[in-house]
Amino acid sequence: MTFDSGYQCRTVDNSKDNLSYNVDEAYKLALFSAIAYSDEPAKCLTELFPGSDYSLVSVFVKKCDDFYFDYEKQCQALVAYSTRNKEIIVSYRGTREVKQIVDQVLAVIGIPSVSSAVGGKVQKYFNNVHSKFYRNIKYLVQDLIQWFPGYKVKFTGHSLGGTAASIASAMLVKDNVLKSDQILLYTFGMPRVGNKRYALAHDRLVPYSWRVVRSGDVVARFPICRLGTCTLFNGPYHHGKKVLYTDSEMDKDSNYIVCNGNEDSKSKCENNSRRKRRFVDTLINKHKLYFNIPIGTYCRDHILKKS
16 A cells, blocks of 8 residues: 555555445446436336346436526436345436536636535536435435435436535535435546535535546546646635546456545646546547446447347
8 A cells, every 4th residue: 555645545456445435336326327317217227237126216307508508408316225235326417418518617617606505615507406406305315214214325426417416415414314424425527516615524524425537537627726726715626535547448347546535736646647648539538438338328328229
């Protein structure tokens, strides 16, 4: 193991450390992130987890084109549970259209961040998406926890979906719906949700949080930090903990680095993530593929196409 001062980075080769980051858990939740993109989530869930007892409780679809453009495809969140695994899963859809990507960029550049009840400030576009679902998610999770006391509640999402999962998981602790030790959060290629005050508040409320990132995924470095660095008073800042996959290809057996802390531009973890940047098409593919799963199109183009 090697440790970097100020920002602890633990180099792990094919780790099975269940005390912290769990590869099998991450892979499963990456599949649930893919299901959230599907227009037929129940069918995709059945195909991806044959023989399981996962039940899809609700799928929420909301209009999310609040800023500059109209989108055909809407934002979506789903809630499922398993009595066998004693878990409730909340998954959010990420960005699906180019117009939505442009909308996010313009909104982040042109619209100030807004205060968050969690603490600090968050990007307004991300907060708007979270807010559309929060009432539904809050009351449904409350009901499910009453029916299934002691179950873990696991939040997940890819890209934009990760930002909604981040805010919702912290808000449910803040609103006393869940306790911190009931929650797991795994996100994939998530942009920076808010500023450092938000990140530190999130770390306190949701300590079992894993931000999975592929080396070279530029979306995970958006919005960019002002003046080239991320500080308390200097704009966007990631919450912990970062799990950086460093191999050119990413599967369940790939090597990764666990970064136990927040952002530090001088850290080994950050230097490693910056070292392998490539051309734009490669960078986009880095964002689309996690565990060799094309998250946004996996159900439509690979799973349901076969059935």
